[in-house]
Amino acid sequence: MAPERIVIGVDIGGTKVAAALLRGRVPAAGARSSSDVETPEIIDRFTVPTDSSSPEATLRSIEDCIADLEHGSGPVDGIGVGVASMVDFAAGRIVESVNLPLADVPLRDLLSERFGVPVVIDNDATAAGIGEWVYGAGVGTxxxxxxxxxxxxxxxxxxxxxxxxxxxxxxxxxxxxxxxxxxxxxxxxxxxxxxxxxxxxxxxxxxxxxxxxxxxxxxxxxxxxxxxxxxxxxxxxxxxxxxxxxxxxxxxxxxxxxxxxxxxxxxxxxxxxxxxxxxxxxxxxxxxxxxxxxxxxxxxxxxxxxxxxxxxELGPDAGFIGAAALALTELFPGDRGA
Ligand SMILES: [Zn+2]
Known part of the structure; x- marks a missing residue:
């Protein structure tokens, strides 16, 4: 069985930044449906309105949200971020964004430097899809x-x-x-x-x-x-x-x-x-x-x-679960076979 990990899942939208501290593990290969897997448990959550007045202000909303959860939780293993933007996944960079002033921002590296843990970022809908694949309606496919x-x-x-x-x-x-x-x-x-x-x-x-x-x-x-x-x-x-x-x-x-x-x-x-x-x-x-x-x-x-x-299947917390699934599968690829 894959090790249990503590991750922060962040869902960045045009109106709010929502983050959760989650405890979970990558399900074993061979799970056939969502009833065979354990969805990551949300330990704590924090939401702030997105301050989109400038790139710096938006980044501050994101960092405040993560810092609040990290404070008191002890060390986390990684951070997964789903953002409502076009994302260059390999570079960890936001390419373009309709509702956020984050075009051309290297968000992955900025957050990784600030919090000292591995970070992965992706488009929010892609992260939600990974969440459904690992923990929801898509398990076993x-x-x-x-x-x-x-x-x-x-x-x-x-x-x-x-x-x-x-x-x-x-x-x-x-x-x-x-x-x-x-x-x-x-x-x-x-x-x-x-x-x-x-x-x-x-x-x-x-x-x-x-x-x-x-x-x-x-x-x-x-x-x-x-x-x-x-x-x-x-x-x-x-x-x-x-x-x-x-x-x-x-x-x-x-x-x-x-x-x-x-x-x-x-x-x-x-x-x-x-x-x-x-x-x-x-x-x-x-x-x-x-x-x-x-x-x-x-x-x-x-x-x-x-x-x-x-x-x-993942309901109103799909954004967090998707970001956590992104972190668990991308940052710890060995867990899948564990
Ligand atoms: Zn179009």
Whole structure:
């Protein structure tokens, strides 16, 4: 059995930096499902708002968060960081960031020097994918793809039993798979149009819900809009789960777009499993069922015949668990066979 280690997992987003002190170990090879593995235990946690007024201020928020946990915990074995940015994994450097002033910051080495322990950094969606692979819905698979539906659409790919990072460490930007060549401009820092993110992110669901509310003023969505309420992805999901037909139809269309993205991914990577997570995936089967239907009808055999589409399992602490899984698997590669 792999040794137990104490790590700090950090999840850096545009609005908050959240970190946790965790105790855990890499599961033995041969675990078949998440019920065979022990998820790292969260001993302590600390969250600060991200101060994005300058690169120095943002770095200070990150360091304060880690220092608070380290203080009193005794020595930690390593730090894993998932950051909402494009990351050069091999160099440990943030390349580009939409919501954080951290472009070109060598975050791994800065944190390693400051805290005197090994550090690994990666894109937050890739870290979340590694978390699901090691401790969640993807346990026991060698080929799985995670999509995170949130403010944007993020992704993580495990191919042939290894996280896939690409030549510059920036692979798996799955939100930018093109769904429609002539589609709307991508809202992210992306030169493309008609990206999956334009159709399947939380804000995209909100926009589709508002359009439906205007088209169907007598529907629950239409009445919420007329009453001056905020019609967003969260309200859409709530009304759909309550059975409102117009809201269900909007989510069904969103699920079909998601399915179109899965068709492309299935044809390229032939995964065993698609894991769908993130706050905007809260509608569950209302999104997954239409996605599976499109996947089954339009992807190539034999990949389409065995691939499964399942919800993420790690829940609200997925960011910490993903960062911890990143630290445990990357900083202590020998643990996997121990
Ligand atoms: Zn894009």
């Amino acid at each position: 060698n080929d799985m793809i995670m999509l995170t539906l949130g403010t944007g659409v993020g992704g993580g790919i495990v191919s042939g039993g290894r996280p896939l990072r690409g030549a510059s460490g920036a692979a798996a930007e799955l939100g930018h798979i093109m769904i429609d060549v002539d589609g709307p401009d991508c809202p992210a820092n992306c030169p493309n149009r008609g990206c999956l993110e334009v159709y399947a992110s939380g804000p995209a669901m909100g926009a589709a819900a508002r359009a439906a509310a205007e088209r169907e003023p007598a529907s629950s969505l239409g009445r919420e809009l007329a009453a001056g309420h905020l019609v967003d992805g969260r309200l859409l999901t709530r009304l759909a789960l309550d059975g409102d037909g117009v809201a269900v139809a909007v989510l069904e269309r969103t699920g079909e777009y998601l399915g179109a993205g899965l068709v492309t991914l299935s044809n390229i990577f032939d995964p065993e499993l698609f894991v769908i997570g993130g706050g905007a995936a809260a509608a569950g089967e209302l999104l997954f069922e239409p996605a599976r239907r499109v996947l089954a009808a339009r992807a190539l055999p034999p990949a389409r015949d065995h691939v499964r589409v399942v919800p993420a």
